[in-house]
Amino acid sequence: YSAIDIDSKQGSPIPVLIPGTHVKVGFTELISGMQQGASQAAFIFLKDGEPEPEPTEIFAFDFAIKPFINFVWLGTIFIVVGFFWSIARHSKKKKEE
Numbered sequence: 001y002s003a004i005d006i007d008s009k010q011g012s013p014i015p016v017l018i019p020g021t022h023v024k025v026g027f028t029e030l031i032s033g034m035q036q037g038a039s040q041a042a043f044i045f046l047k048d049g050e051p052e053p054e055p056t057e058i059f060a061f062d063f064a065i066k067p068f069i070n071f072v073w074l075g076t077i078f079i080v081v082g083f084f085w086s087i088a089r090h091s092k093k094k095k096e097e
Contacts, residue, residue: 015046022048039063 015024029042040062 015044017048024048 015026017024024046026044026046027041028044031040031042
C-alpha cells in the first residue's frame with residue numbers, strides 16, 4: 001500500500017500493521033537495475049506507535065529475469081526421466097534372469 005510517483009519511482013509509504021505483531025511495514029521505493037528486468041524494492045518497518053524514522057537500507061530484494069533458466073529445467077526433466085528409465089530397464093533385466 002503506497003502511492004508511487006512513476007517518474008521518480010519514490011513512494012510515500014502507508015505503513016500497514018502485520019497481523020499478530022506490533023510491527024508495521026510500508027513500501028518506499030522501487031530501484032530499477034541496469035539490466036533488463038532487474039529491480040530492487042525498499043521497505044520501511046515501524047513498531048506500532050513509534051514515529052517514522054529516517055530511511056536506511058536494511059536489506060534489498062533483487063528481482064531478475066534469467067533468460068536461460070528454461071534450459072536448466074529441461075535438463076532436470078531429462079535427468080529425472082533418464083533415472084526412471086534406467087530403473088525400469090534394470091528391473092526388467094532382473095525379471096528376465
